[in-house]
Every structure is written in structure tokens, then in C-alpha cells.
Amino acid sequence: MEAKGIKGFKDILPDDIKKWHFLEETAKEVFENAGYSEIRVPIMEFTEIFSRSIGEDTDIVEKEMYTFQDKSGRSITLRPEGTASIVRAYIEHGLHADPQPTRLYYLGPMFRYERPQAGRYRQFYQIGVEALGIDEPLLDAEVIMMLWHLFERLKLNYLELQLNSLGCKNCRPLYIKTLRNYLTDKLPLLCPDCKKRYEVNPLRVLDCKREQCINAVANVPGIFDSLCPSCKKHFDEVKGYLRELSIPFVVNQKIVRGLDYYTKTTFEVISEKLGAQNAVAAGGRYDGLVKDLGGPPTPGIGFAIGVERTISLFKNTPPEQKPLIFLASLGNSGQAFSMKLARQMRDAGIKVELGYGDSLKSQMRKADKSGTGYVLIIGDEEIKKGSAILRNMRTKSQENIPFGSVFETVTKRLRPEAQPEGLSDNI
Numbered sequence: 001m002e003a004k005g006i007k008g009f010k011d012i013l014p015d016d017i018k019k020w021h022f023l024e025e026t027a028k029e030v031f032e033n034a035g036y037s038e039i040r041v042p043i044m045e046f047t048e049i050f051s052r053s054i055g056e057d058t059d060i061v062e063k064e065m066y067t068f069q070d071k072s073g074r075s076i077t078l079r080p081e082g083t084a085s086i087v088r089a090y091i092e093h094g095l096h097a098d099p100q101p102t103r104l105y106y107l108g109p110m111f112r113y114e115r116p117q118a119g120r121y122r123q124f125y126q127i128g129v130e131a132l133g134i135d136e137p138l139l140d141a142e143v144i145m146m147l148w149h150l151f152e153r154l155k156l157n158y159l160e161l162q163l164n165s166l167g168c169k170n171c172r173p174l175y176i177k178t179l180r181n182y183l184t185d186k187l188p189l190l191c192p193d194c195k196k197r198y199e200v201n202p203l204r205v206l207d208c209k210r211e212q213c214i215n216a217v218a219n220v221p222g223i224f225d226s227l228c229p230s231c232k233k234h235f236d237e238v239k240g241y242l243r244e245l246s247i248p249f250v251v252n253q254k255i256v257r258g259l260d261y262y263t264k265t266t267f268e269v270i271s272e273k274l275g276a277q278n279a280v281a282a283g284g285r286y287d288g289l290v291k292d293l294g295g296p297p298t299p300g301i302g303f304a305i306g307v308e309r310t311i312s313l314f315k316n317t318p319p320e321q322k323p324l325i326f327l328a329s330l331g332n333s334g335q336a337f338s339m340k341l342a343r344q345m346r347d348a349g350i351k352v353e354l355g356y357g358d359s360l361k362s363q364m365r366k367a368d369k370s371g372t373g374y375v376l377i378i379g380d381e382e383i384k385k386g387s388a389i390l391r392n393m394r395t396k397s398q399e400n401i402p403f404g405s406v407f408e409t410v411t412k413r414l415r416p417e418a419q420p421e422g423l424s425d426n427i
């Protein structure tokens, strides 16, 4: 048997996980400070939840879903995105009865059978938010501001926020008509997929990444001329708030998104540092989705961040937050002493790594690699003398500390502000 993972499914190894934790923790803090609560939904739903939400004619539903029959013959799908599941849960648990907006955030794996390439996986992670129950443009601006704030907190530069409006069920058909008229002449130039899209959903042609289609739609009429007065006012107000909040954006009338539930405001955050898969986050309004899934008419807006793409933009590994000490010890009594000390220090919130191996030299090499600031050395000699050696790895200076005050001294050295309790008497 070959120990080999599935194509497009990635392991996240300990060397990388610090970046993941940093992103997850920063996002949680930003979202919770804005009144969002975490929701955890299953990674599978009845297939219909996704096909009805995302749209039967989208690439996701047509080609990319991991769908199978369970043992009772029901069609089940691994979630390709989070919004549909969140809306399902919102309806199922009657969250619309709570004061609105309902503000939710979520994180976890999503599954799409896409062609794997840099920045595109078959299992990938999203961190997303959904705010339901309010249709005011102010909420659009608040949601976008929160996303922008998160990227600022992550110190990511060179990002561009692109904004569009897709209109509503009243005015979008007019644009689709205009678009189809425009594309009629260009039909021979389009790729085979877009020839089909022309019939079923010509908006999708604007999203095609093939050069021949990009060229064919270069001078396509924009959607703004087709927007109804209410959609136009909504979009103008969103832009006005963003300007007031000094959030830079560009309008891109070609953002149509690959999911059918969007109405009015849509947006993407693009990084010029990424290759073809350059969207780090995307979202928009979906004012018809709750009703489409069987709930009361309820507006909603949200976004999802692509975790792998965002992390690929981090230049450095975030610094270790917790103080770390490495205990290098030899012999039964030295190791037993270290073990007891480790437990006491861990209780006090200090990260303690124990050295294993039969020479102090090899343990010191491991300590060096661990990035620790201090090593406490307890060899046979130290046991005899009743004191340990504390080595500062940066200055290379060493001091002897009697066993009775090791815990207190080390804790103070690592966390000067800490008030150690349960001192060394028990060691």
C-alpha cells in the first residue's frame, strides 16, 4: 500500500499551523467585536440545499460537487460553500424570530471538484460571515468594513476591493436581455462552455477566464444602466458609506460571481500577489435566498475568505505568543524533577518542552531548534548540588538557581508580570 493523500486534498503540517491559528484567532476577534457569533453546521447537507441555493446551472452544481447516495438512498453533498447551510440552519432553528440582524460567522472545510492548481484545492477552508434580516445599505458597508478591517489587522497590503451591483429580480432580466443581444454577434468567438452559458445564463460569460471570452466581452455594456431606481440608490449609498469610511474600492461591472443567489451588492477582494486564483475573499447580498429555501422573505449579506490564499500572502510566521522554556535533564531524579516542574509551569500558562535523549548535548541542539529563550539544565551534577542552571539562549549567560526557587525565578524571568502561586515547596 502506498501512503498517499488524495489529489487536491492537503495536509496542514505543524510548521504551517501557526499561520492558520493566527488568521483564525484574528478573524474571531474582529467578528466577535462586531457582534457576530460562531455557528457550526455539518459539512454535509441534502443535495437540494446546494442545488437550489447556488443554482442548477452553475459550474459548482453542474460539475464540482461531491455528491453521493447514503445508505438510505438519499442524495447527500459535501458542502461546496457555507452560505446555503447557514441559511438552512437559520430557517430550521427559527433564528428570524430573534432581533435582526442575525450575525453569524463560521469556519471550516469546503469541497469542490475543481482542477487543482496553485491556490485552488478540492478541500479548502473558508472563514465566512452572514448577516441576515436587514436590507439597509449601511449593513453592506459594515460587512465590507469588517472584511477590510480584518485584512488590515493581518497587515496584508496590495489588496483591491472590487464592487458591483447585480440588481434584483426585477431589473436583472433587463440586463440579461441587453447582454444576450450584445453577445449574439460574438457567439462564434466564445468558448464551448460560454456558448451554452449564452443560452442558460449569459452573466456567467463575464466570469469566464478563457482569453477568447475575456476579449469578446471587453466592451460589454455595464449593468448600471439597467438597474432599477431602488437598486441604483442602494448601490450609491453603499459606495457613499465606503467613501466616508475611507475604504478604497474600484467598481468592476464584470463581477458576476459563480453562485446564483446574489442580488444587489457583490464584491471581491483581489491580490495582485496571487496568480490566476487571485480572489482572497468574496461575497455579496442574497435577498431572495431565505425565501427560496422555504423561509420567510428575509434579506442577507455575507462573505467568505479563502484561508489558504490568505495565508499564502503572509510573509512571516506569526511570533509565538506564549513564553517557552526548554527543560534539558539527565538521569532518573533529574528527569522526575523536570517533569514535576513542567506540570507546575504549564499550569501557570507557560509552554514547557521537555528534552528527550541520553546526552545534554543533543537536548541542547533540540532546544536551539525549538526557538526557546531559556533552557533549564538539570544534569547529574546539578542534582548533587541541589540547583539547576538557567541558560539565556540569546545572551548565552548562565546562572545557578537553587531547586527551592526554580519555579518562582523562572516564572518571573519568562513572564515578569506574572504572580506565581503554589511555589516550589512541592517540587
Ligand code: HAM
Pocket: 080, 081, 082, 083, 112, 114, 119, 120, 121, 122, 123, 124, 125, 126, 128, 129, 130, 258, 259, 279, 280, 281, 282, 283, 284, 285, 301, 302, 303, 304, 305, 306, 307, 308, 309
Ligand atoms: P466563493 O467566491 O465561491 O464564495 O468563495 C469565496 C472564497 O473562497 C474565494 O474568494 C476563494 O478565496 C476561496 N475559494 C473558493 N474556491 C476555492 C478553491 N477551490 N480552493 C481554494 N480556495 C477557494 C462563496 O463561497 C460564498 N459562499 C461567499 C459568500 C458568503 N457570499 C455570501 N456569503
